[in-house]
Amino acid sequence: MYAYDEIDRTLVNERVAEFRDQVERRLSGELTEDEFKMLRLQNGVYLQLHAYMFRVAIPYGTLSSRQLRKLAHVARTYDRGYGHFTTRQNVQFNWIKLKDLPDALADLAEVGIHAMQTSGNNMRNVTSDQWAGVAPGEVEDPRIWSELLRQHTTLHPEFSFLPRKFKIAITASAHDRAAIKIHDIGLRLHKNDKGENGFEVLVGGGLGRTPFIAKTIKPFVHGRDILSYVEAILRVYNQYGRRDNIYKARIKILVHELGIEKFAGEVEDEWRQMRDGALNLDDEVIEDIRSRFSYPHYEKLPHMPEELRKAAHDPAFEAWRKNSTFAHKIQGYSIVTVSLKPVGGPPGDATADQMDALADLADRYSFGEIRVGHEQNLALPHVARRDLPALWRALDRIGFATPNVNLITDIIACPGLDYCSLANARSIPIAQELTRRFANHELANLIGRLHINISGCINACGHHHVGHIGILGVEKNDEEFYQVSIGGRADEDAELGQLIGPAVKFEEVADVVEDIVEAYLALRAAPDELFIDTVERLGVEPFRERVYATR
């Protein structure tokens, strides 16, 4: 966990007081909506279909049990008893009242949580690998750098009035769990030939109306230079990025139009002028941030404790263990992914009671720590393997032990037209139907790893472009239709999916997915050839034929 100091606490509390004043002035009529809108957006407050929506940042996806209990408190006190975990390590409350928002923010501030960088045309919540600090083989804990960037960019004018929103993700593992290639800036921490830590810097990724996979503009930037290098990128973006057309304002468009080489050259020129200035990080600063991340005092434990050996006879436990627990850097411990994807449930939702119960389990089994992943699941990052059977039973009691992590029912979905004012079509009911259709665990296991991502509009909050199967809701003559693509992926080999054919009606989506899955099962070269690999080998055509032959 990261320990906040007095400066952090003062900043967060001052922000609450400022927003309280702004809300009072809005409710008294002193501020018009035009004047207030940017102020509320800077505090994570959107207006959605039914109510205000309040988006709270969970920087680099790390939460303490105390913070999770506070989120539960906000859900229970000011909202309708639940929250929604998003694809960018944020949590959203869907029914909050403007008059209650200052109190909710004040309550969150007590535990160091805020809503800065969750909205508006500024630097957004810097995201990272939800397994940061515990993943085997990691170069270094990427959260140290996420925190440095977060501190540097918060309220910084260069980062606060950008042409459009701006998202950074950082990973330090060979396998990218942070989806860095679909971010405005993706940072991959690695070592150079001298054994020094630094970053491969990728720029121009993003989804939405015009999706792009980020491209590398510099293979290695030393850690001490990362602030100046990122700021150089932002300066080029601020200088050349379009502000006249919202659809062409993201940095991905600028990179595309300038060309990656010219863009990289502009950044290099800018950087040369500033790299040895005030932004050069000395070891003391980096060490100070590093020292504020605390790690548990792990015990020396066996890899295969007796408790685990005994529980292995229970097929239900084994089904869960096989796809919910992952190797930890310390022997005798596991990382546990907590599925927020129950059959028939909205992906990413958790009730206040569930949050409280999970906070208790985190205290008992995970040194009081919880992680939030972009796949809309939670994780307990430090679970002793001897405790896995007891944890599984406890998770099962609160509805958090669905054994579907990374399987076809582990669906990413945006809130869609049920909540969102931008949406054209519903996402959640599609996800719910698919989880019912593939509820049989043996079938889901037979299918193997398969990610379905659903967005209710082209803004792509559900990351449909990079789903193994991507589903995009569109509207035609007031009716919901869905475009289906396959072959996308968001990992280190990120690709955009390809459309398989004309959009289909709401009622047909689950049948189409079933056809695609049946085609895959018939076409795969071996039982262990994953869906995404079959699509890569064969292309879209055989799937298109299967889906549209009878439609």
Added chain:
Amino acid sequence: MTSPLQQKIKVTGPSVVTANRTWDGAVIYRTAGKDWSTDLARAAIVRVADEARALLAESVADDLGAVGAYIAPVQVGNDGRIEPGNLREQIRRSGVTIGLPVQL
């Protein structure tokens, strides 16, 4: 951003002006009495662009009471019953189409 009043108004059938209430974000409809109601049945109905423009103008003028006023299509039955004209408005009036995780 373009003001709702500067946008081209296209009215192809019975319509209402709807918005969200400022203090809590609740869905509201402009009434004939120059007020707001959470009940669609009390909404003022307009049928041509000039009427719609006028209703929208007075709605937008109430910046303190409502946010984001716009014209939305409705269907009016033979019995005078007003129903939302599309799925989006149906969801705004009746709530999400899914079961909420917590029943109030």
